[in-house]
Amino acid sequence: MxxxxxxxxxxxxxxxxxxxxxxxxxxxxxxxxxxxxxxxxxxxxxxxxxxxxxxxxxxxxxxxxxxxxxxxxxxxxxxxxxxxxxxxxxxxxSNLHRENLKPSEKAFAYKMKLNAMKHQGKHLDSGALAQVGPKFTDGSQLNEKGNNTSTINSNELLARQVGESVAQIKRYIRLTKLIPKILDMVDDGKIAFTIAVELSYLSENEQYELHAVMDLEQCTPSLSQANRMKRISQSGKLDMDAIYSILEEEKPNQREQIKICASTLEEYFPDDFTPKQKVELIERLVKEWHEKQIKDNGRNR
The missing domain is CATH 3.90.1530.30 (Conserved hypothetical protein from pyrococcus furiosus pfu- 392566-001, ParB domain)
Structure with missing residues (x-):
């Protein structure tokens, strides 16, 4: 009441x-x-x-x-x-409907609810379901009339309730394996969700070493780097030297890029030139210019 x-x-x-x-x-x-x-x-x-x-x-x-x-x-x-x-x-x-939930909030909320649902299911299996009929290994059971009726497990039920896939919920729950310092970086948007999932497979000690390197070098791993650390960790060979070596590698998005507005050069290209042909021509002309500079400098010595 x-x-x-x-x-x-x-x-x-x-x-x-x-x-x-x-x-x-x-x-x-x-x-x-x-x-x-x-x-x-x-x-x-x-x-x-x-x-x-x-x-x-x-x-x-x-x-x-x-x-x-x-x-x-x-x-x-x-x-x-x-x-x-x-x-x-x-x-x-009562809280999942809130806007702007942090990844950590979803992660622990999904984990708590899933554990509660599984616990409730065990009680149901030993209590109410026993009165309804036997449950089979394929997830079906007989109702009181002896008819076969399908059931779903807690993972699938939670997925339906929150509008996420079972796989995505499992990924969120993986975040609960992260140490607080790295989880804070995920919440702050400094580490992407998919990268964080890969890092969650590192041991607690490995994560603390990774955070120390990230803090010292002021960098974060790419997805491929996180995946490599995960695989090396699973082989038992991930130490601080290996982490340094991986994070020191240049990422594609860290390479210096020069952007040229296409409209500024458009009048110099044939009308039927494709974007690829334009890039190839620019590269060839720059290379020729560079070679000419080397020759000219050689003559002036």
Whole structure:
């Protein structure tokens, strides 16, 4: 049975291992101003705190923070009695709709919800499903009428719920294997998602060595470099010297490039010249000019 009541803010405790950050930004300030004028209009969702006194916040961490900034001492809450798995699922579902979620937030949220769903599935297999009928190795089972009905596993169910592929969810969960310093770089956009997934296969010690090299050299690996480090790590031969050697290689996007606006040279090319022919002609003319410079310099000595 659910009840709604006003509760002292100091009686509200953040959800344990909550993966979503409450950032002090423009949105939070606007929410604070709204609460100052009208109070908290949408009650927080809480459950009786299983770890001590008061209540554990399942949904409404930003409202709680904004209310505190607004000087409120009490906020309305909906008290719902949920077990740990139900609470995790509700907490994740209430936050995944937020815009601009960081990769780390998605990663830990997907991991927490998937673990909860799998745990719920085990209980279901030993309880409710036992009453329905036996479950077969192909994922099907018999209902109470003896008919074969298909089921899906937790990975597929989560994928459907969040609109991601099973493979993509697995990639996000791989990010939870990254050390905090590298995960922060992913959140800050300094390391691309696909590269971060490859780096997640490095051991914790290897990741700390990699971060030290990146910090010292002020560089990050390309996808091919990350993949090579992953393969060398799997062979047990990745050390700081190998990391230095890989990261010192010049990346294609680090090579100096000269860009010429096509329109500035267009009048000098035949009308039927393709872009490839134009580039080849420019390269040939520059090469001829360079060779002429060498000859002229030789005569002047």
């Amino acid at each position: 659910e009840t709604i009541r006003n509760v002292e803010i100091n009686q509200l405790h953040d959800f344990r291992n909550h993966p979503f950050n409450v950032e002090v930004n423009t949105e939070l300030c606007e929410l604070m101003k709204s609460i100052e004028k009208e109070g908290v209009l949408v009650p927080l969702l809480v459950r009786t705190n299983p770890y001590g006194d008061g209540y554990e916040v399942i949904s409404g961490h930003r409202r709680k923070e904004a209310a505190t900034w607004a000087g409120e001492t009490k906020v309305p809450v909906v008290i719902r009695e949920l077990d740990d798995d139900q609470a995790v699922v509700a907490m994740v579902d």
